[in-house]
Amino acid sequence: MSAAAVAADASRPFAGLASVSIPEDTPVEGDISVPLNSSSSGGRDDDEMSTLDEPVKETILRDLRAVGKKFVHVLYPKQSSELLRDWDLWGPLLLCVTLALLLQGGAASPPGGDQGGPQFAEVFVIVWFGSIIxxxxxxLLGGTLSFFQSLCVLGYCIMPLTAAMVVCRLVLLGSEGVVSFAVRLAVVAASFGWSTFASTAFLAGSQPPNRKGLVVYPVFLFYFVIGWMILTFSPAQ
Incomplete structure (x- = not known):
């Protein structure tokens, strides 16, 4: 069989396409729409299916309310799945930036340079790299929480230490004597204990019973380092 015959046989299935025509009155435009209250929605409300038509202000307020609820869970830690189910990193980012800003301008900064630079970068490295570790x-120890759920818990539980940093800055505005150090030590110790307690309340339940100590110990060191940075902070003269 020649090459011309093979090409002719291959083109036979498409030979009828040349006679196909579309009438001029046939509409070629359409509207693709997916009803929100279809049977596949499982009976959920329209607001839960889509937020495309939601105002930007309402979206921001809804996210702020969600972040506020997670702060409440840190203040009153309990066996609740809301902090783990609806995880986000907005709260940890806000706390990290706030803590870094409060730590800038310390006496350990190099003279003549940007005094806030080293502390700001230092806080970010310790918080995020420590949380990842x-x-x-x-x-690796067999925890059931996802990667971002754990980051969410560790980040939100920095809130007591961030509040302690605010108190320490206010105390340092008055004096830097023995009484000032004692007050700051008590505040930092209380916030350190609360951060450790709140984080382990969420993390310990997701670990095997015989490995909870191996999980709590790094958390203890993580918040201890942050607490030590807050306690040893002194404003530049």
Whole structure:
């Protein structure tokens, strides 16, 4: 069989396409729409299906309310799945930036330079890199929490230490004597204990019973380092 015959046979299935025509009155435009209250929605409300038509202000307020609820869970830690189910990193980012800003301008900064630079970068490295290490350690020990769930818990539980930093800055505005140090020590110790307690309340339940100590110990060191940075902070003269 020649090449011309093979090409002719191959083109036979498409030979009828040349006679196909579309009438001029046939509409070629359409509207693709997916009803929100279809049977596949499982009976949920329209607001839960889509937020495309939601105002930007309402979206921001809804996210702020969600972040506020997670702060409440840190203040009153309990066996609740809301902090773990609806995880986010907005709260940890806000707390990290606030703590870094409060730590800038310390006496340990180099003279003549940007006094806030080293502390700001230092806080970010300790908080995020430390949280990642603790999360990886938890996963390797058989933890059931996801990577971002663990980061969410560790980040939100920095809130007591951030509040302690605010109190310490206010105390340092008055004096830097023995009484000032004693007050700051008590505040930092209380916030350190609360951060450790709140984080372990969420993380310990997701670990095997015989490995909870191996998970709590890095968390203890993580918040201890942050607490030590707050306690040893002194404003530049």
């Amino acid at each position: 603790i999360t990886m350690n938890s996963k």
